Amino acid sequence: MSVESIVEEQLNSMDMKEIEDLFNYASSSSGGIFTDTSPAEIIKSIIQGDPIINFNDIINNISHLFLQEIQSSIILGIQLVIICIIIGLLKNLSTSFSEDTISNLGVIVCSCCVMALCLKSFMDIYTICSNSIDTMTVTMQVILPILVPLLITMGGFASGGILNPLIMTAITAINTILQKFIMPAVYLSCIFILVNSLSEKDYVKKLALFMRGAAVFVMGLSVTLFSGLTIIQGIVTKSADGMIAQTARYSVDNFVPIVGSFAADSIDLILSCTSIIKNGIGIFGLLIIITLLTIPLVKILAVAVVYKITAIIIEPIGNKTVSDCLNEVGNSIITLAIILFLGAMMFLIFLAIIIGIGGGSLWKS
């Protein structure tokens, strides 16, 4: 009985329609960054020792996507620059009006236009971010019920039993914290920054910066907390599992007469086949999460770059408040990107823990 046939038999008995659907969704929205693949193909390439990812293609595709996104959001930058040129003109023309009031009013109206444009684009980015976090959560919730039974099949009783509820809780909790607290806080800080740009005086700038800082702090804290707890649990339960599996193997080997050692060896073979499948599905999950992360991240970063460049361009011509405000909106968008990245990072850590448990080390010491 070869490894391939055992793996194939086990794969055929599994239902993986859900993750394949998810991957199709992810790769169709990615615009061809990751080519079509399936858990079975990944597992085959693991057994044959082929590389899973083609690096050059991915880097080319990502840089292409980045340029495309910059091109599509450059219109926003041009609109902002035009408004700021008008502001500069109004300021210079104020001497030819009878009073300052008229030109100042014009400047405020222009600032309102800038505010509306920025809020609209920020709203778009907020939606993208929140959607992709939702999709990542759903992905994790689909992959875990497939991975954990495999983990238990290959002897990880303690790991499977403890990690499954722990990771599920962590995922749901982080999703709720993100949607209810962290991302609204960044959004509100962006609103405050924008409204602050209306007048020369700073009214709510410190409040805005405080809210953003608090959001980043809470995000870092919760990621560290959840992933730290899970890693510690993973390490502890791994040794417990190793003990259980080895005891089972030892007793089969020694207490069953004559065929015992053959049985123990074939247990080893089947267990390592299961672990290959588990790792294959785990890597497939990693690929889905990375795909879901890359696209929004590239989009968000492209918009942030456009904001930063616009702030640089209008600094000499426009007024200081608008330029500062655009710079800060760029920072807010980068903060959203960081939050998204940290969330995805945590999901990747969870998958990596599950992949890391077992391997070959569990039952052979």
Add this chain to the structure above:
Amino acid sequence: MEIVREWVKNIFIIIMAVSFVEILLPTGSMSKYLKFIFSLIIMAIILSPLAILME
């Protein structure tokens, strides 16, 4: 969530109104007192969630 939303909306509206009114005010000796009073109003709005917490 509803309270926060109300709060942000109030701050937004009051700052916008104050910025417009400050420009339209006639320049006179009273204008700087008026500006101070506007700042006090904004401060009161920012502090308004505290009143709900106190209850």
